Amino acid sequence: MGEYRLALSFEDRDRLFSAIGSVVVSFQQTELWVAETLSSLLKLDPLDDRYTVMAAMSFRQKVDLMITLFSIKDNDESKEKVDLARKALFKAEEFRNRVVHSVWAVEDDTWVREKGSIRGKSGFVKQTVCVDINQLETASNSIRTITEWRIKSLLEIEEAIFQLASCEQGT
DSSP states (O other), X not given: OOOOOOSSOHHHHHHHHHHHXXXXXXXXXXXXXXXXXXXXXXXXXXXXXXXHXXXXXXXXXXXXXXXXXXXXXXXXXXXXXXHXXXXXXXXXXXXHHHHHXXXXXXXXXXXXXXXEEOOSTTOOEEEEEEOOHHHHHHHHHHHHHHHTGGGSOHHHHXXXXXXXXXXXXHO
């Protein structure tokens, strides 16, 4: 009979799967908040019209329009904070996309994230990165911070962006 070995504990597997789910759900909440905010800025009903707004545009389009409307309308947000929010929201989307469109696998007794790309001059490139489950769990909190950018300090938003960038290297 062949020798079977458990690559990692069930606890690690469950933590990884939970962290992936948490990133996805946290970003869904971000996208919903952007749609509600944009609905409100467009003088629509934030609760009744949020799904229409979500369906009508890509996330980047919604963020760009929301940020543009913030700068046009008289509001209390500084240009610096609004610009940082755009950067943070785009980073959150980029991170979520990386999590969702990757393959999560076991290689040499450790969890890895694999992502293939055929863009660029070099053709197909496969990136394999060892997974740090703790960082992935922290990333979900960073996405929640970015969602709440209007009530967070510039420093908190910058730290959330930095954390997501750090997670990209280890997840």
